[in-house]
Amino acid sequence: MRRVKEYLGKLKGNAAVCIAAHPFWAVPYMFYTYYISLYLQERGITDVQLGTLMVAGTVSATFFSFLAAPIVDRLGRRNATSLFDFLSSALPPLLYFFTRDFGLALVAMVLFNANRLMSVGYFLVMIEDSEDDGRIVALNMFNIITVVAGLLLPLAGVYVESQGLVKGEETFLLASFFLITGMIIVRHLLLKETKVGKAVQEKVKAEPAGIKTTVRQLWTPYVDALKFLMKNPVARAFTLADVFFCVYMNLGTNYSLYFVPYFSDRMGMNTMQTSVLGSVYYGGMLAAMVFINPVFSRKNLVKGIMLSCAVTLAGFALMIGVPSGMYVAAIGATLVLALGYGMLKSSLEGAFAVYSESEYRSGIYSAANLLSSGLGVIVTAVCAVLYAKNASWLYIVNGVMVLAVLIIILHALRKYNLSTTQKKEEADNVI
Numbered sequence: 001m002r003r004v005k006e007y008l009g010k011l012k013g014n015a016a017v018c019i020a021a022h023p024f025w026a027v028p029y030m031f032y033t034y035y036i037s038l039y040l041q042e043r044g045i046t047d048v049q050l051g052t053l054m055v056a057g058t059v060s061a062t063f064f065s066f067l068a069a070p071i072v073d074r075l076g077r078r079n080a081t082s083l084f085d086f087l088s089s090a091l092p093p094l095l096y097f098f099t100r101d102f103g104l105a106l107v108a109m110v111l112f113n114a115n116r117l118m119s120v121g122y123f124l125v126m127i128e129d130s131e132d133d134g135r136i137v138a139l140n141m142f143n144i145i146t147v148v149a150g151l152l153l154p155l156a157g158v159y160v161e162s163q164g165l166v167k168g169e170e171t172f173l174l175a176s177f178f179l180i181t182g183m184i185i186v187r188h189l190l191l192k193e194t195k196v197g198k199a200v201q202e203k204v205k206a207e208p209a210g211i212k213t214t215v216r217q218l219w220t221p222y223v224d225a226l227k228f229l230m231k232n233p234v235a236r237a238f239t240l241a242d243v244f245f246c247v248y249m250n251l252g253t254n255y256s257l258y259f260v261p262y263f264s265d266r267m268g269m270n271t272m273q274t275s276v277l278g279s280v281y282y283g284g285m286l287a288a289m290v291f292i293n294p295v296f297s298r299k300n301l302v303k304g305i306m307l308s309c310a311v312t313l314a315g316f317a318l319m320i321g322v323p324s325g326m327y328v329a330a331i332g333a334t335l336v337l338a339l340g341y342g343m344l345k346s347s348l349e350g351a352f353a354v355y356s357e358s359e360y361r362s363g364i365y366s367a368a369n370l371l372s373s374g375l376g377v378i379v380t381a382v383c384a385v386l387y388a389k390n391a392s393w394l395y396i397v398n399g400v401m402v403l404a405v406l407i408i409i410l411h412a413l414r415k416y417n418l419s420t421t422q423k424k425e426e427a428d429n430v431i
Contacts, residue, residue: 007137007294011130015138017190018126022142024183025089026149028176031156032093032169039096039169040105049102053109061113062373068120069221069366074204077128077197077362080121082188088114090184093176120365127353128194128361132298136350140296143346144289150254151282196359225363237412238348238355239368241305244404245348246372247379252398253341254281258387266391268324277334284338285345292339293346298354302413304347309406312340316395316402348405 011019037050045053072080088111095108126142127135160168193201229236249255263274296304315337322329356364379397386393 003294008141010134010137011141012134013129014191014194015126015130015134017187018122019138019141019145021183021187021190022145023149024179025085026146027152028093028172028179029089030146030149030153032096032172032176034153034156035160035165035169035172036096038165040099042166043099043105045099045102045105049105052102053105056106057109057113058373058377060110061116062370064114064116065366065369065373068117068369069225069363071117072121072124072362072366073200073221075121076193076201077121077125078188078191078193081118081125081191082184084114084118084121085184086181087111088118090177090180093173093180097170097173097177116369120362120369123353123365124197124361125191125194128196129192132354135353136296136298136301136346137294139349139353140289140293140346143342143349144286147282147286147289147342151279151286196361200359200362221360221363222367223363225360225367228358228360229364234412234416235355235358235364237408237416238352239364241348241405241408242352242368243371243375244401244408245344246368247376248398248401248405249341249345250372250376251380251383252394252401254278258383258394262319262391262394263330266324266394267319267322267326267330269327269330273327273330277330280331280334281338284335285342288339288342289346292343296347296350301347301351301354302409304343305351305409306406306413308340308344308347309402309409310340311336312344312402313399313406315340316399319395320392344402344405 040050040053041047075083092108092112095104095111099105099108126138130138156168156172159171162168163171229239251258253259260274260278263269263277269277293304315333318329318333318336322333352368358364379401383394383397386397
C-alpha cells in the first residue's frame with residue numbers, strides 16, 4: 001500500500017486532475033461506442049453507409065490532426081481540451097441518440113474525430129508541468145483506467161441483454177452526454193494553463209491579425225517542430241518510434257478490425273473461445289500496467305522499451321506459430337502479446353513525453369499523428385491484401401513495425417550515448 005501511495009504521489013497538479021477525471025470519460029465512452037454500429041443499423045443505417053461513415057471518420061481525423069497544433073497553441077492547452085472534448089466526446093452521443101437518418105450520423109462521426117485535436121491539448125495539459133517520472137506515471141494510469149473500462153464491458157452486455165439493444169444503447173448515449181459534460185466542466189475549473197502553454201499563447205496572440213498571419217500560423221507549429229527535431233536527433237528518434245508504434249497499435253491490437261477475426265481465421269477458435277481470448281488480452285494489458293510498468297522510471301525507461309519490444313515480438317511469433325485449434329496455447333500466446341503491448345504502450349509514450357519537452361511539443365505531437373495516419377493508410381492497405389492470402393501476415397507486418405521501433409531506439413542509445421542513468425539535461429546537450 002505504501003508503494004502505491006508513493007507511486008500515485010508522483011501525480012501532481014494538472015496530471016492528478018486529468019487522471020482523477022478520466023474514469024468519468026472512459027467508462028461511458030467504452031459503453032456507448034461498443035454498441036454504436038449495431039445501434040445505427042437498427043436506426044436504418046445500411047452497411048454501405050457504415051463504410052461511408054468510416055471513410056468520413058478517417059478523412060476528418062486527418063483534418064483535425066493537421067489543425068491540432070495551431071488551434072491548441074492559440075486557444076491554450078486547457079481551453080482547447082475542454083472545448084474539443086465537448087465537441088468530440090459529449091456531443092456525438094447526444095446526436096446519435098436523435099439519429100434517424102444518415103445525415104445526423106455523419107455529423108456525429110465528423111465531430112467524434114475532433115478527438116484527434118482534443119487529445120493533443122489533453123496530453124499537453126496533463127504532462128507539461130509535471131516532472132519526468134510524474135509524466136510516466138500519468139500516462140500509465142491513463143492506460144490502466146482505459147483498460148479497466150474495457151473490462152467492465154460485460155456489465156454493459158448484461159444491461160443490453162435485459163433491455164434490448166436500442167433501449168440499452170439509448171441509455172448509454174444519454175448517460176455519456178451528461179456524465180462527460182459534467183466531467184468536462186469540473187475538470188476545466190480545476191485545471192490550470194501550463195507555463196509553456198501561456199508562453200506560446202501570448203506569442204501567437206502578439207502577432208498582427210490578417211489572412212497571411214492566419215495561414216502562417218497553420219504551418220508555423222510544424223515548421224518549428226521540424227527545426228527542433230532536426231537539431232535534436234534523440235527527440236527525433238522517439239518521435240519516429242512513436243509513429244511506427246501508432247501504426248502497430250491501430251493495426252495489430254484491440255483497436256484493429258483484424259484483431260478478433262484472427263482468432264477464428266488463423267487460430268481456429270469458436271465464438272466463446274474468442275471471447276475468452278479477448279478477456280485474456282485485456283487482463284494481460286492490465287497486469288503489465290499494474291505490476292510491471294510502475295517499475296519504469298526516467299532512469300530505466302530506455303531499457304523498458306527494449307524489453308517491451310522483445311516481449312511483443314515474442315508474442316507475434318507465438319501468435320503465428322500456435323497450431324490451429326490449440327486453445328491452451330492460444331491463451332498463452334495472447335497473454336504474452338498483451339503483456340508486451342501493455343508494457344510498450346506506457347514506456348514508449350512516457351519516453352516520447354520526456355524527450356519531446358519543448359515549446360514546440362504541440363507541433364511534434366500533431367506531426368506524429370499525421371505521419372502515423374499517412375503511414376498507417378499504406379501499411380493497412382498492404383496488410384489487407386496479404387491477410388486475404390494468409391492471416392499470419394497480420395503479425396508479420398506488425399512485427400516489422402515493432403522491429404523498426406527497436407532499431408530506432410537501439411540506434412539512439414548507441415550513437416548518442418543515451419545512458420539509462422543519464423540525466424535528461426545531459427541527454428539534451430548530446431542531442
